[in-house]
Amino acid sequence: MADYFSPTVIQQSIPITDMTPLERLMLSLIFDAEPDGEAVYFHTSLGPSDAIGLSIDELRAAFDASAGIDSTATTYIAERVAVASTDDTEIEIDFSGTSWEFIFQDIVRRSSTLRYVTAVTSFTCSKMRPDGFGGMAVLITADAIVGKSTNDILEDFLAEKEGDAADDGVHVLLRIREDAVRRQIDQAIEADPTLTRLKADAVNDADIHAACLAVVECSDLSEEQGAAEFRAALAAIREAEQRLAPVG
Structure with missing residues (x-):
């Protein structure tokens, strides 16, 4: 059995003052968080977490402290907090319905110092599978989130080759x-x-x-x-x- 990994680094350290308490909490659970002066460096050696478990009291405290600031994190968590039982002490948040890229985009939109955030991911595998290796780069700005994988780059190369070599008799x-x-x-x-x-x-x-x-x-x-x-x-x-x- 092969295990697939996607080590990821957020190349810019994110100023603490640019994040709401809820955003910082969510990103610190999706990634590993390392203090960097007055900022936080986010990274993960395995890949961003799609599901995170934490104390519901901790979540509610961060949620309440972020009230009044419009953000993807607040909107997404509000629905989950609302349906949580008063007897629950732990809660699991499934992030498959949204994406951490949107959280960073909200941060960029509010920041006075960050013009963009870039994320770089490696695709690796515990066995030498042909589909187990590659990578991706993502650029997050206030207006757009764009990314390109190594597969996309290869497809671009092939498309360029097809455009330059019409004598192969095949046309896209x-x-x-x-x-x-x-x-x-x-x-x-x-x-x-x-x-x-x-x-x-x-x-x-x-x-x-x-x-x-x-x-x-x-x-x-x-x-x-x-x-x-x-x-x-x-x-x-x-x-x-x-x-x-x-x-x-």
Whole structure:
């Protein structure tokens, strides 16, 4: 059995004054937190935690201390605190419904010193599996969260190669771009308020990536491919007619 890991570092130390108590608590449980003067350096040798358990009193204290500051952490935790039993002493928070990137984005938006936060992740495996190694870099600004993995870079290289080497007889007809899907999400939610209760930024990059893979897997474009090949055949005949037409 192979174990997969995703060591991650947040390259900028985050000023303590830029974080709400709840944000600092959440990030310190998702990552390892190391004091760095008046800031905190976040990192993890295994990978960011998707589920965290903690004392409900500690959570409520941080939640109350962060009241009045609009943030992803406050909104997400509010729903979980509201349904917790008064007899509970411990609570487990599942972060699969949101992402730590949004917490950092809220921090950047409020910060007077941070223009962006960058996260770098390595993909490693306990066995030399071909799918077990790689990496990803993420840039988080006040307005956007963008990332690129080593697989994305290889796909870019292949696309560039395909564009430069048309003599291989294969031409790319359709490609789904995740950044374009992100724009479609924004437009769809804005155009139809009844579509979902989620805000557009609640859909993270991992959601989009998984959805694109699922759509590609279940899509059958054989009819469209045949139609395109037929149009290309007609166009090729016209090209040959023009090339061989008598001059003068």
